[in-house]
Amino acid sequence: MSSERRAGERSDRSAPLMEHEYDGIREFDNPTPGWWHALFLSSVVFAIGYTMWYHASPLSASIWDKWRAAEVAEFARIFGEIGDLEPDQATIVKMMGDERMMAVAQGIFQGNCAACHAKDGGGINGVNLTDDAYKNVRELPDIFGVISNGAASGAMPAWQNMISKNERVILAAYVAGLRGTSPAAARPPEGEVIPAWPAE
Amino acid sequence: MDGAAGERTGAAHPHRENGGALERFSYDDGIVRMFVGATVVWGIVAMLVGLIVALQLAVPQMLNRTGFGWLSVLVNTEWISFGRLRPLHTNAAIFAFAGNAIFAAIYYSTQRLCKARMFSDLLSRLHFWGWQAIIVSAAVTLPLGISQSKEYAELEWPIDLAIAVVWVGFFGVNFFGTLVRRRERHMYVALWFYIATIVTVAMLHVFNNLTLPMVIAGAIKGDPVSGADIAKSWPVYAGVQDAFMQWWYGHNAVAFFLTTPFLGLMYYFLPKAAEKPVYSYRLSIVHFWSLVFIYIWAGPHHLHYTALPSWASTLGMLFSLMLLMPSWGGMINGLLTLRGAWSKVASDPILKFFVVGITFYGMSTFEGPMLSIKSINALTHYTDWTIAHVHGGALGWNGFMTFGMLYWLAPRLFQTDLWSRKMMAAHFWLGTIGIVLYVLSIYAAGLTQGLMWRAFDESGRLAYPDFVETVTAIVPMYWVRVVGGSLYLTGMIMCGVNIAMTWKRRPRMYDVPVYEAPALSSVYVDPPRPGSRLEANVGLGHKADTFIQGWWHRVWERMPIRFTVWVFIAVAVASLFEIIPTFLIRSNVPTIESVKPYTPLELAGRDIYISEGCYNCHSQMIRPIWSETKRYGEYSKPGEFVYDRPFQWGSRRIGPDLARVGGKQSHDWQVRHLEDPRQLIPQSLMPGYPHLLDQDLKFESIQARVDAMAMLGVPYADAVRAGGAERAARAQAAQIASDLETQGGYPDMAGKKVIALVAYLQRLGTDIHAPATPAVEPSGTAADASGAIEAKEGRP
Numbered sequence: 001m002s003s004e005r006r007a008g009e010r011s012d013r014s015a016p017l018m019e020h021e022y023d024g025i026r027e028f029d030n031p032t033p034g035w036w037h038a039l040f041l042s043s044v045v046f047a048i049g050y051t052m053w054y055h056a057s058p059l060s061a062s063i064w065d066k067w068r069a070a071e072v073a074e075f076a077r078i079f080g081e082i083g084d085l086e087p088d089q090a091t092i093v094k095m096m097g098d099e100r101m102m103a104v105a106q107g108i109f110q111g112n113c114a115a116c117h118a119k120d121g122g123g124i125n126g127v128n129l130t131d132d133a134y135k136n137v138r139e140l141p142d143i144f145g146v147i148s149n150g151a152a153s154g155a156m157p158a159w160q161n162m163i164s165k166n167e168r169v170i171l172a173a174y175v176a177g178l179r180g181t182s183p184a185a186a187r188p189p190e191g192e193v194i195p196a197w198p199a200e
Numbered sequence: 201m202d203g204a205a206g207e208r209t210g211a212a213h214p215h216r217e218n219g220g221a222l223e224r225f226s227y228d229d230g231i232v233r234m235f236v237g238a239t240v241v242w243g244i245v246a247m248l249v250g251l252i253v254a255l256q257l258a259v260p261q262m263l264n265r266t267g268f269g270w271l272s273v274l275v276n277t278e279w280i281s282f283g284r285l286r287p288l289h290t291n292a293a294i295f296a297f298a299g300n301a302i303f304a305a306i307y308y309s310t311q312r313l314c315k316a317r318m319f320s321d322l323l324s325r326l327h328f329w330g331w332q333a334i335i336v337s338a339a340v341t342l343p344l345g346i347s348q349s350k351e352y353a354e355l356e357w358p359i360d361l362a363i364a365v366v367w368v369g370f371f372g373v374n375f376f377g378t379l380v381r382r383r384e385r386h387m388y389v390a391l392w393f394y395i396a397t398i399v400t401v402a403m404l405h406v407f408n409n410l411t412l413p414m415v416i417a418g419a420i421k422g423d424p425v426s427g428a429d430i431a432k433s434w435p436v437y438a439g440v441q442d443a444f445m446q447w448w449y450g451h452n453a454v455a456f457f458l459t460t461p462f463l464g465l466m467y468y469f470l471p472k473a474a475e476k477p478v479y480s481y482r483l484s485i486v487h488f489w490s491l492v493f494i495y496i497w498a499g500p501h502h503l504h505y506t507a508l509p510s511w512a513s514t515l516g517m518l519f520s521l522m523l524l525m526p527s528w529g530g531m532i533n534g535l536l537t538l539r540g541a542w543s544k545v546a547s548d549p550i551l552k553f554f555v556v557g558i559t560f561y562g563m564s565t566f567e568g569p570m571l572s573i574k575s576i577n578a579l580t581h582y583t584d585w586t587i588a589h590v591h592g593g594a595l596g597w598n599g600f601m602t603f604g605m606l607y608w609l610a611p612r613l614f615q616t617d618l619w620s621r622k623m624m625a626a627h628f629w630l631g632t633i634g635i636v637l638y639v640l641s642i643y644a645a646g647l648t649q650g651l652m653w654r655a656f657d658e659s660g661r662l663a664y665p666d667f668v669e670t671v672t673a674i675v676p677m678y679w680v681r682v683v684g685g686s687l688y689l690t691g692m693i694m695c696g697v698n699i700a701m702t703w704k705r706r707p708r709m710y711d712v713p714v715y716e717a718p719a720l721s722s723v724y725v726d727p728p729r730p731g732s733r734l735e736a737n738v739g740l741g742h743k744a745d746t747f748i749q750g751w752w753h754r755v756w757e758r759m760p761i762r763f764t765v766w767v768f769i770a771v772a773v774a775s776l777f778e779i780i781p782t783f784l785i786r787s788n789v790p791t792i793e794s795v796k797p798y799t800p801l802e803l804a805g806r807d808i809y810i811s812e813g814c815y816n817c818h819s820q821m822i823r824p825i826w827s828e829t830k831r832y833g834e835y836s837k838p839g840e841f842v843y844d845r846p847f848q849w850g851s852r853r854i855g856p857d858l859a860r861v862g863g864k865q866s867h868d869w870q871v872r873h874l875e876d877p878r879q880l881i882p883q884s885l886m887p888g889y890p891h892l893l894d895q896d897l898k899f900e901s902i903q904a905r906v907d908a909m910a911m912l913g914v915p916y917a918d919a920v921r922a923g924g925a926e927r928a929a930r931a932q933a934a935q936i937a938s939d940l941e942t943q944g945g946y947p948d949m950a951g952k953k954v955i956a957l958v959a960y961l962q963r964l965g966t967d968i969h970a971p972a973t974p975a976v977e978p979s980g981t982a983a984d985a986s987g988a989i990e991a992k993e994g995r996p
Contacts (some may be wrong), residue, residue, distance in 0.1 A: 018481050022388040023312040025468070026477035032486055033532065040490070040525035047518035054514060063505060067824035067835065074660060074826070082402070100659065107661025111831060114666060115880070116869055124880055125869055125944060155866040155943035161969035162833055162864070 078104055078166075085169040087144035089198065095173035096197075105174035108167055112159070113175075121175070122183025126156065127190050129178045135191030140198070143172040220719040223383065226712045227311045231324040233613050235304035236606060237703075238332060240696045242296035243602070245339075247689040249289040254685050256282045257854065258678040260885045262687055264878055267335040276876070276888035279343040282854075283813025283887070287354040288342040293594060294352060294457060296335045301602040302461035303331070303371070305393050308609065309468040310375065313391055315384045315717045319377025323370050330366035334359055345811035346431045349846055350446045352453050353408050354813075356431040360409045365407065372398050379760040383717040385724065386757040395764050396492045400456040400771045408449035410436045417908035425904050432807070434908060439841030440507055440789050443849055444500065444782045448775065451499035458593065459561075460492070462601050463530045466558065469605045470534055473550050479536035485753050487529025492767060494523045496774035500573035504581060505823035506839035506849060509788040513574065515778060520572035527565035534558040549625045555602030556632060560596025564589065579654070582819055582853040584674065585646030588639045595635045595688055603627065603695055610702045619701035621696050631786030632690040645674035645681075654827040662830055667856040668883045675885075687802030726755050792839035794970040797914045798963065800902045800925040801932040805960030807905065808953055809848065812889065819850035820859040820964065832861040833965065840968060843914055855886055866945030867936055870958045891910030892954040899951075902929045932959060 015028040054060045061069070078101075085091050095101050110119060116126030127135060136151045137143050147168050150158035159168065176197055252274070260275050262268040275281070307324065311317060318324050337359050341347075347354040355363070375398060379387070411433035418425035437445050456509075471478050478484065500508055500516030535558055538545060545551040567589055571580055580586065611618050618624060652670040655663035664670050730749045732742035756763050782788065798806060809815075822828055824835040834860050841847055865873075869880065875893055877884035906925040911917045920928055930950075936959055937950035947957055 015480075016475060018538040020386060022384060022386075023309075023315075023468075023472075025388065025471045027481040027484070028477050028479055029388075029482065030480035030536075032483045032529075036483075036525055036529065036532065040522070043522045043524060047522055050518060051514060055511065062510060064822050065553065067826060067829070070826040071829075078660060104661060107657075107659070107665055110665035111662060112864065115865060119666065125866070125872060153939045153942045155868060157863045157866060161966075162860070 008171065060181075085166045087141050087165075087169050087172065089140045091169060091178060092140045092144070092173045093198065095170050096177050098170075099171075101170045102174055102177065105167075105170040107162065108171050109174055112163065113171075118183060118185070121178035122184040122185050123187030128183070128187040129175055130183050130186060131180045131189045132179065132193045132196075133189035133191045134194050138194055140172065140176055143175050144168055147172055147175070220721045223719050225315070225317050225383075226714050228324060229308070229613055229710070229712075230319050231318065231321070231328060232304050232609070233703075234328050235300050235307060236609060236613060236699065238328070239297060239300040239304055239602065239606065240692075240699050241291060242335060243692050244689070244696055246289060246292035246297045247685070247692050249285060249292055251682065251685050251689055252280070253283055253289050254287050254678065254682050256285070256887070257885055258682050260579050260878070261675055261883055264882055272888070274793045276890065278889075278891045281812070281887040281889070283816045284343050284345055284347075286816045287351075287813060288339060288345060291338050291342065292353055292555045293356060294453070295338070296337050298458055298462075298594075298598045298602065299331065301337075301598070301781065302397070302457075302465065302603065303327070304609070304722070305465040305468065305605055306375065306461065306550045308613075309390055309464070310378055310394065313384060313388045313468070314378055314382035315715065316378055316382050319381060320373050323374040323377075323476075327328055327366060327370040327374060329368055330362065334362050334366065337362070341431065344428060345813075347430055347811060347813060348409070348433065348435070348815065349810040349815050349848065350408065350435075351450050351815075351851060353405075353446070353449055354969045357411050357413050357433045358407070358431055359943060360405070360411075362407060364402070367398070368402050369695055372402065376760065376764070378462060382760075383719060385720060386754070387490065387760060387763065388467070389478075389481075390467040390762065391760075392466040392488050392680065392757075395760070396488075396767050396771070397461045397464070399685070399764060399768050400452065400460075400492070400496075403768075403771065403775070404449045404452050404456065406515050408445050412436060412908055412912055414904055417873055417911055418904040420911070421904065423904035423907055424900060426901075427898075429898075429901055429904070434845040434905065434912065436912065437845070438912070439844045439847055440509075441782055442845065442847040443503055443506070443841075444508060444512065444778070446503040446847070448496075448499040451502055452496055454590075454593070455491075455495040458598055459495075459527075459769075462561075463491075465557075465601055465605060466530070466554070468610055469601075470554050470558075471537055473548070473554065473608050474538055474541045474544065476537050476539070476541050479533050479539070483529050483533050485750060487526045487533070489770065490526035491523070491529070493770045493774055494519050494526055496771050497778060498523055498572065499579065500778070502851065503849070504572075504574050504577040505825060506821050507789075507836050507841065509785070509838075512778060517572050517574055517577075520569045524566065524569045527568075528562060531558055531562035531565070534561075549621070549628045550604050550607050553600045553607070556628075557560060557597050557600030557604060560592055560600065560635070563597045564593040564597060567592070569787040577876060578823070578825055579650045580646060581823075582851070582857075583646035583650040583653075584677075584852075585650065586852065588642035588646055591642065592635070592639050595638065596630075599635075599688075599692075600631065603631070603691075606695060606699060610699050614702050614706040616702060616705045616707065619698050619705065623698050627691040627694045627698070627863050630687050630694070632977050634684045634686075634688030634691060637683075637687065638681050641680035642676040643686065645677040648677075649674055653831070656827065661817060662827065665831070667831075671746040671854070671885055672883050676740055686991075724758065726758075727751070728923070729827045760853070789842065791837040791842075792837060792968065795840055795842060796966040796970070797843045797909065797916055799928065799932055799959070800906050800920060801936075801956050802963050803905050803909065803955035804899075804902050805958070806848075806893070806931060808957045810846070810884065811895060814858075815848050815850045816887070817850075817852065817854035818856070818858045819853050820857065821849040822857055822859045828857075832857045834968065836965075837968065838964070845909070845912065855884075858961070858964055862962045862964040862966040866943050867940040867958050867962070868946070870961055871940060871946055871949070871954055872944065874954055874957065889954070893946075893949070893952055895953045896951050897933070897953045897956050899929055899933075900924050902926050929956075 012148055015030040018027045018029050020027070079085070085095070117129055118124050121129035123129065136146050146156060147161040148158060150156045163171065179197070251347065256275055259271050263272050263275065307318060338355055341359065342354060346356050348356055375394065379391070414429050414432040415425050417423070435442050467478065467484070470980045497519035498516055500512040502516070502522050504513050504516070535555070538551070538555065541551070545555055571577055571585070571589060607618065607624050649670045652664045652673060657663045729751050730746060733743040734741050734745050756766070822832045822835045829835050871893065873880050874889045876888040876890065877886040903923060903925040906920055908914055910921050933950045936955050937948070940946050940949055
């Protein structure tokens with residue numbers, strides 16, 4: 001290229017003009033900026049370093065490792081002291097009184113159940129959970145059963161593959177606790193009126 | 201103009217032309233005028249459709265208010281529902297507006313840079329009318345729900361074939377024919393970018409659109425195929441591989457349809473309008489080659505945290521970061537060309553358009569690499585941030601570069617003064633304010649929603665477990681977008697009026713100047729190679745120093761065929777480095793025994809899902825991110841998608857992810873929700889699909905669908921392949937319809953389309969828990985189960 005420079009012709013910033021010209025368009029022979037080279041080179045160096053760190057060194061954790069660590073930590077945080085829960089009457093009653101567990105269960109309810117039962121349990125196209133009438137529940141463990149296995153030809157889906165057992169137990173307790181609350185818009189009662197939940 | 205100006209010093213420079221006989225020629229500006237007209241018309245259409253889809257996301261929350269019910273026509277009408285119209289908007293903006301703009305730029309500048317008329321006036325016309333016919337066919341088929349459902353590649357196989365013919369057979373042959381017949385020895389940098397565009401877009405288009413058309417499968421197996429199904433096809437790739445190919449295409453469509461041709465446009469029209477030499481020839485060489493080589497690798501950054509293997513994800517991120525400087529090379533060369541011309545910029549709206557356009561290019565190409573960093577992408581992906589990013593590029597870079605070019609061309613093409621300079625200046629300000637309103641509001645929407653999705657409260661619950669809360673929060677920003685988009689559209693219409701009025705003032709007969717230039721002689725002596733500038737006696741150092749002086753590139757610039765071959769090698773080699781491992785490494789997609797092919801009815805339902813464009817708002821990809829598995833369930837595994845043709849991972853969650861929606865609601869809920877989502881979720885933005893409850897499912901078409909899948913390698917049982925598909929579908933439909941009636945009272949739905957769609961939705965994401973493997977507890981033993989899968993994959 002240098003031989004093409006026109007020695008005498010200098011531009012405003014003293015860069016030499018290339019000799020060629022296309023449809024009136026000329027080009028300067030300015031060098032590529034130094035910072036451009038520096039940044040380009042450092043992006044290449046970073047790429048090599050990152051690959052070695054992320055894929056070849058034991059110091060990095062993959063996104064799947066991180067996810068598993070989060071899951072283990074979360075399970076330990078919520079259920080660490082309690083251990084495995086069984087869906088029996090005593091456990092469910094106990095959970096109904098556990099404020100912290102009911103807060104966790106509320107989150108599960110909002111995320112999975114509210115689409116059909118409404119956020120406050122008043123029911124949309126799923127049944128009203130706040131009244132005293134129940135279709136498939138006679139005692140507390142039945143709630144766990146309905147959540148796990150579904151009911152009414154799939155109108156109530158089965159959740160046992162999607163929600164862990166511990167979570168279904170506290171969810172059953174949360175649903176039991178909705179009874180007697182007053183929702184904003186309540187679906188009419190369905191099923192039979194059953195006796196109040198046992199206190200113990 | 202100055203046809204032979206470049207040759208005047210020939211005698212003094214022995215390496216220059218020895219001058220053939222003078223030839224007389226004129227340029228075909230008629231074709232440029234045609235493309236300019238089409239750019240304006242399609243620009244208005246594309247932006248108008250954009251405004252409609254923006255309104256479709258803003259108004260639904262008003263529908264339940266008294267007095268606004270009539271707006272449901274805008275939201276719930278089958279042919280213009282969001283899922284069908286959004287692809288029309290993107291395709292029109294990219295291929296109709298930007299497409300015609302780059303053709304105008306290429307046809308105008310190539311002739312002048314080559315000192316030659318286009319190779320064939322007939323091919324020019326065939327290219328123009330062929331391309332417009334393709335656009336019209338897109339505008340007809342997309343609203344009819346005829347779609348491949350791959351973003352920016354939605355058009356079905358008959359149109360894809362037409363695109364290949366027009367692009368390669370008409371446009372490509374015409375362009376390269378012109379290069380061969382040029383009278384200018386060396387090719388200017390704009391032409392390099394045009395070469396890269398034509399070669400790479402052809403490659404991307406062909407390999408992303410390899411499909412098995414339903415008519416071919418039907419003809420081979422003797423199944424009837426009729427109506428819109430004639431245009432239906434399925435990709436030869438499935439799941440992870442299909443996703444990879446699609447984003448190899450999608451990313452590089454941005455690179456080679458919206459970047460390289462516009463850089464070529466910039467390199468021609470900017471120095472012309474500024475009347476200044478280009479800042480650096482050297483920089484143009486370095487950034488051209490680094491750009492075309494590196495861009496191709498970066499596609500996987502669209503698939504971070506998905507079921508794509510992690511090595512591909514890493515390549516996507518790192519090559520995006522390395523791409524920053526090559527991209528900025530173009531911005532630097534553009535902006536620094538204006539050194540000493542800034543006073544002119546202040547007074548000339550054309551230069552203002554270019555400066556803002558190039559600045560947006562710089563911002564978008566900075567933002568792109570940042571968004572491709574995995575941890576940043578975890579926040580921004582599936583949110584409106586992506587939408588803001590692409591509109592910064594599309595409205596700022598593509599739009600404003602186009603407007604600058606149109607206003608510069610109009611007086612020259614129509615051989616009269618521009619009708620109104622004031623209107624042009626007003627367009628600039630309206631457009632700029634429009635872009636700023638659009639992108640700022642949509643950045644805010646993206647950030648807001650992304651942060652809401654991942655927010656936990658102190659007890660470890662999702663702070664916003666109800667997805668629609670995260671939608672309601674950003675609807676006000678959707679209204680700001682409507683305002684910004686309206687301003688931008690108004691500017692586009694003013695541009696149209698201005699160009700039309702200028703055209704009206706054209707002379708009765710266009711003056712067609714005749715130029716003279718010598719034909720290229722077959723003998724050419726390159727300038728002597730420069731010597732090494734190094735003083736120390738190091739052999740290799742001398743060679744390297746000679747090489748970096750770039751004399752060899754000057755030689756390539758006079759050899760269009762060799763240049764094109766090297767461009768093709770650059771993009772093809774980079775592609776193969778990623779494609780070959782994606783297809784050949786088995787551990788990329790570990791088999792999950794319990795994942796089975798879709799039933800015939802589910803397959804038909806899946807095709808409805810594709811046809812309605814559900815992927816435009818719903819992803820099917822749960823990332824291994826804690827807030828995400830908390831919301832949607834176990835993260836998606838590569839082996840779950842082996843029967844997905846095409847993949848439906850999506851790119852934006854205007855609604856929630858559906859990867860594990862199967863079994864979460866009753867059939868009754870699904871049907872009610874599809875009929876009118878606002879019956880169940882008053883704040884929902886989703887269109888209603890009442891037509892799915894009315895229209896009959898074509899059961900007789902199902903055998904052909906199953907047979908096509910079987911031809912592509914899906915292991916269907918012999919009974920289903922041997923004509924049993926329709927019977928199986930009817931039996932499953934009857935069962936679902938009967939459950940549906942029991943659950944909520946929709947009677948007699950067994951023959952309707954909605955049953956097939958519900959069958960598909962209820963299947964989604966459930967195979968992983970199917971009886972083939974013992975039922976597992978997600979939070980307890982599922983970790984072990986997924987751990988086993990990880991171990992098989994050899995993931996870190």
